[in-house]
Amino acid sequence: MISFLDLKAINQQYAGExxxxxxxxxxxxxxxxxxxxxxxxxxxxxFCTAKHxxxxxxGLDALILIFRAYKLLGRLKxxxxxxxxxxxxxxxILAITENNLxxxxxxxxxxxxxxxxxxxxxxxxxxxxxxLAVHLYGQLADVDGLPxxxxxxxxxxxxxxxxxxxxxxxxxxKAGSIGDAAGFSFYPGKNLGALGDGGAVTTxxxxxxxxxxxxxxxxxxxxxxxSHLGIxxxxxxxxxxxxxxxxxxxxxxxxxxxxVAKQYSKEINNASIVLPQWDMDAKDHVFHLYVIxxxxxxxxxxxxxxxxxxxxxxxxxxxxxxxxYSAWNHLHLPITEKIHEEVLSLPISPVISPKEVCSxxxxxxxxx
Numbered sequence: 001m002i003s004f005l006d007l008k009a010i011n012q013q014y015a016g017e018x019x020x021x022x023x024x025x026x027x028x029x030x031x032x033x034x035x036x037x038x039x040x041x042x043x044x045x046x047f048c049t050a051k052h053x054x055x056x057x058x059g060l061d062a063l064i065l066i067f068r069a070y071k072l073l074g075r076l077k078x079x080x081x082x083x084x085x086x087x088x089x090x091x092x093i094l095a096i097t098e099n100n101l102x103x104x105x106x107x108x109x110x111x112x113x114x115x116x117x118x119x120x121x122x123x124x125x126x127x128x129x130x131x132l133a134v135h136l137y138g139q140l141a142d143v144d145g146l147p148x149x150x151x152x153x154x155x156x157x158x159x160x161x162x163x164x165x166x167x168x169x170x171x172x173x174k175a176g177s178i179g180d181a182a183g184f185s186f187y188p189g190k191n192l193g194a195l196g197d198g199g200a201v202t203t204x205x206x207x208x209x210x211x212x213x214x215x216x217x218x219x220x221x222x223x224x225x226x227s228h229l230g231i232x233x234x235x236x237x238x239x240x241x242x243x244x245x246x247x248x249x250x251x252x253x254x255x256x257x258x259x260v261a262k263q264y265s266k267e268i269n270n271a272s273i274v275l276p277q278w279d280m281d282a283k284d285h286v287f288h289l290y291v292i293x294x295x296x297x298x299x300x301x302x303x304x305x306x307x308x309x310x311x312x313x314x315x316x317x318x319x320x321x322x323x324x325y326s327a328w329n330h331l332h333l334p335i336t337e338k339i340h341e342e343v344l345s346l347p348i349s350p351v352i353s354p355k356e357v358c359s360x361x362x363x364x365x366x367x368x
Contacts, residue, residue: 004310009351021241036240048176050202052209055235059162059185062199063095080129086336107335111277117145130156135164138288163288165192176202194239253350257287293342
């Protein structure tokens with residue numbers, strides 16, 4: 001069986017370094033918001049070419065805290081509209097509704113699965129105050145068009161970079177420094193994954209970063225003195241130590257992912273399979289996922305399973321069809337719905353072997 005993602009093998013590569021890092025935390029006697037977190041925040045901010053990074057408990061909290069902080073700073077208020085791609089994972093939407101803001105679901109570009117500035121512009125109203133640009137599957141959204149659109153209409157640009165650690169635009173901007181603020185996830189399966197949950201916010205705005213840090217620590221400006229109604233959302237020392245180890249290897253791991261993606265894109269030759277749309281010479285895609293499309297997805301997935309190849313569907317149900325958002329169930333978003341009916345994620349990771357990739361390609365090319 002070729003597993004979809006072998007997390008044990010991924011982390012085993014750095015087991016020695018990780019063990020030392022964890023032992024250092026154990027011996028320090030400090031386990032929440034200590035030296036490891038501070039150093040990781042500095043290193044990850046530098047990696048993203050951002051001025052500030054704040055570690056939080058998970059990727060959803062990162063986005064929730066960004067919007068909550070902007071409300072406290074007077075940039076947003078209840079009911080304001082936030083544009084978001086309709087085909088994103090539900091966490092993007094939850095961050096908006098959790099703050100009593102109004103999500104405006106926008107159909108994505110059918111080729112890249114991401115938000116396009118021209119389509120977004122059609123949905124701007126007097127109540128539009130922000131755009132949440134999701135770098136889905138690890139590919140940057142329209143970073144040429146969206147920042148200019150936001151400047152022209154005085155909109156906040158927030159990046160959902162949960163899947164895009166290290167993605168670089170043609171002009172050199174990195175995920176996490178393109179918008180006003182960005183939310184990252186360090187869930188174990190992410191390209192930069194912890195050994196538990198974790199997340200971070202990056203921004204060039206010092207006031208925003210300071211406020212998010214307070215909000216994630218019970219709204220506390222100083223111990224036992226609470227300026228805001230905050231929450232408990234903090235990156236712990238052990239996860240920060242692990243992430244510091246893995247951050248040192250992230251560029252190498254990302255290049256391995258791109259090589260796998262190139263092999264897939266060059267060698268899969270089946271008219272019934274639609275491959276990802278990307279420039280093989282660019283670095284704007286870090287391939288958290290390699291997602292193909294097929295009209296008869298269930299048959300193709302079964303064909304792969306019959307040959308011992310594990311695949312996953314990201315994601316089977318779009319947000320507007322979820323029970324949690326029943327008020328939207330009447331909406332018809334044909335591009336989004338078609339994407340969710342056809343997408344299938346192939347195995348991709350820094351530890352998958354060229355032989356395994358060849359086997360997957362052969363099985364795909366024999367699918368009829």
